[in-house]
Amino acid sequence: MSLFDTLPKTAAEARDWTWEQYAPYGEDLLARDLVGANLDAFMRDWAALENVISEVRSRASVATTLDTTDQAAEEYYLNFFKNIYPHVAKLDDKLSRVLIDSGLVPQDYVVPLRYVRTRVELFREENLPLITELQELGTQFDKIIGAQTVMWEGEEKTLAQMRPVFLNGSREEREKAFTLVKDRRLQDRQALNELWVKMFRIRQQIAKNAGVDNFLDYTWKDYGRLDYTPADVQQFHQAIEQVVVPAVERLNEKKKHKLDLQALKQWDTEAKDPNAPDLKPFTKGDELADVSARIFQQVDPELGGYFQTMRDEELLNLDNYKGKAPGGYCTGYSMVKRPFIFMNSVGLHDDVQTMLHEAGHAFHVFEAANWPYGGQQHAPIEFCEVASMSMELIAAPYLTKDQGGFYNEADAARARIEHLEGMLVFWPYMAVVDAFQQWAYTSGDAALDPDNCDAKWTELWHRFKKGVDYSGLEDWVATGWHRKLHIFSYPLYYIEYGIAQLGAAQVWANSLTDQAGALASYRKGLSMGNTGTLPQLFEAAGAKLSFDAETLGRMVDLIEKTIDELEETV
Numbered sequence: 001m002s003l004f005d006t007l008p009k010t011a012a013e014a015r016d017w018t019w020e021q022y023a024p025y026g027e028d029l030l031a032r033d034l035v036g037a038n039l040d041a042f043m044r045d046w047a048a049l050e051n052v053i054s055e056v057r058s059r060a061s062v063a064t065t066l067d068t069t070d071q072a073a074e075e076y077y078l079n080f081f082k083n084i085y086p087h088v089a090k091l092d093d094k095l096s097r098v099l100i101d102s103g104l105v106p107q108d109y110v111v112p113l114r115y116v117r118t119r120v121e122l123f124r125e126e127n128l129p130l131i132t133e134l135q136e137l138g139t140q141f142d143k144i145i146g147a148q149t150v151m152w153e154g155e156e157k158t159l160a161q162m163r164p165v166f167l168n169g170s171r172e173e174r175e176k177a178f179t180l181v182k183d184r185r186l187q188d189r190q191a192l193n194e195l196w197v198k199m200f201r202i203r204q205q206i207a208k209n210a211g212v213d214n215f216l217d218y219t220w221k222d223y224g225r226l227d228y229t230p231a232d233v234q235q236f237h238q239a240i241e242q243v244v245v246p247a248v249e250r251l252n253e254k255k256k257h258k259l260d261l262q263a264l265k266q267w268d269t270e271a272k273d274p275n276a277p278d279l280k281p282f283t284k285g286d287e288l289a290d291v292s293a294r295i296f297q298q299v300d301p302e303l304g305g306y307f308q309t310m311r312d313e314e315l316l317n318l319d320n321y322k323g324k325a326p327g328g329y330c331t332g333y334s335m336v337k338r339p340f341i342f343m344n345s346v347g348l349h350d351d352v353q354t355m356l357h358e359a360g361h362a363f364h365v366f367e368a369a370n371w372p373y374g375g376q377q378h379a380p381i382e383f384c385e386v387a388s389m390s391m392e393l394i395a396a397p398y399l400t401k402d403q404g405g406f407y408n409e410a411d412a413a414r415a416r417i418e419h420l421e422g423m424l425v426f427w428p429y430m431a432v433v434d435a436f437q438q439w440a441y442t443s444g445d446a447a448l449d450p451d452n453c454d455a456k457w458t459e460l461w462h463r464f465k466k467g468v469d470y471s472g473l474e475d476w477v478a479t480g481w482h483r484k485l486h487i488f489s490y491p492l493y494y495i496e497y498g499i500a501q502l503g504a505a506q507v508w509a510n511s512l513t514d515q516a517g518a519l520a521s522y523r524k525g526l527s528m529g530n531t532g533t534l535p536q537l538f539e540a541a542g543a544k545l546s547f548d549a550e551t552l553g554r555m556v557d558l559i560e561k562t563i564d565e566l567e568e569t570v
């Protein structure tokens with residue numbers, strides 16, 4: 001019997017393990033003299049250890065979101081991060097170095113090894129406390145934003161709670177609400193500027209410690225962006241300016257006429273057609289799961305089977321309830337090789353959209369589960385989001401009742417139009433967020449002056465967000481970067497969604513002419529896990545990793561054409 005046979009067999013068994021119990025396995029691995037003959041055993045044992053710790057961490061994290069009032073769950077999770085995680089990070093770095101120094105390449109590990117190499121290259125122990133400090137500053141951002149409320153109709157409301165007014169309120173209500181929210185946000189202008197400066201300085205230091213020119217280059221490596229460059233992304237920004245910005249202007253023009261307005265103001269941009277009531281696709285999460293199961297069965301029986309497994313094994317937690325954390329996500333349990341989907345469904349179309357999206361992530365977990373090592377299973381985020389965003393589009397034709405879905409034909413068309421318009425509106429906004437940060441982290445010290453940030457954001461906003469009358473809203477425009485969580489807490493993490501959306505649009509386009517072929521390619525791409533480069537993963541899925549106006553323009557044409565067709569049905 002080998003030492004590794006004594007590892008816990010389930011996450012429940014491992015729940016109370018301390019680092020002292022895990023440590024001997026790490027020492028055993030580090031003591032091995034790595035040669036060709038024992039490479040497989042080394043990789044297998046390393047993966048076994050990693051899988052236990054990873055599933056314990058995932059389940060601990062899930063527990064805190066299922067019940068935010070569960071103090072024991074929160075303590076357990078914090079304890080994991082304090083007492084186990086730092087050891088895991090250091091061990092991972094050491095084992096990665098052993099593997100790289102050996103010069104050996106495990107089977108089907110050429111691509112994952114690139115990421116291991118970059119991780120090792122960038123790792124600096126002196127950056128760990130700086131990263132922790134940034135996380136703490138991130139919680140300050142959450143606190144500032146979380147404390148923002150306004151008085152509306154005699155009641156104190158969080159800014160998120162004001163959203164229905166922007167969707168369904170009268171024009172007068174919308175403008176009033178917008179002004180209230182804007183003024184409340186501007187009260188924190190100074191505080192957010194100061195927070196930004198602190199974070200910016202730390203980020204510059206992190207890059208310097210790692211021997212990299214600037215934080216843009218640092219992050220590029222840190223996120224494992226090995227198959228495209230900042231220059232490619234700048235080309236993407238230009239392509240968006242060229243083909244998406246005019247399309248959104250056309251959308252805004254249409255909206256202006258529909259709402260019968262002289263000028264489209266910011267508070268009109270989300271307003272719904274007053275003659276079209278909110279969609280009510282289902283009441284309980286069980287019903288959402290029932291109907292979704294029928295849809296996935298139609299999309300592809302094998303995928304339908306995966307979804308059934310998730311239902312049978314209770315890997316879905318869909319209904320919103322008191323004490324549940326907000327949002328929706330899909331995570332993976334690495335020992336049992338299963339996904340888990342978390343949502344806050346309340347019976348809206350948004351929930352249907354989230355279900356389709358997260359199911360795409362879940363199918364990715366199933367398809368890639370056969371690879372023996374974690375490094376081979378987890379594709380880069382740019383492709384993970386192709387898996388999820390494609391599913392939203394491929395499943396859309398089955399939203400109608402006669403296909404087993406939720407809606408009559410007119411409602412399904414409305415839902416789909418909203419989704420497709422959302423895709424168009426997203427690209428230019430994404431370009432602003434990304435271009436702003438690319439500028440900031442390559443500006444030397446210019447971005448340390450918030451006035452410069454305001455000016456840059458304003459310039460980008462007017463370049464990419466056209467067709468709205470912003471007169472009188474100069475302060476609101478200039479401080480737009482304060483309203484984006486990612487800029488503070490997840491720097492430079494956003495472009496992934498823009499790239500993935502272009503991939504997903506291509507998978508969808510394929511499905512319109514050849515559903516079976518498109519699905520076969522989609523699943524082929526997913527099943528590669530992380531064993532192909534980004535261009536290879538996209539290609540396997542039937543798409544091209546692209547940043548050019550030609551590919552983007554074709555997809556924009558298809559989206560606009562489809563919207564026009566669907567509008568006939570509404």
Ligand SMILES: [Zn+2]
Nearest residue numbers: 357361385388
């Ligand atoms: Zn996603």
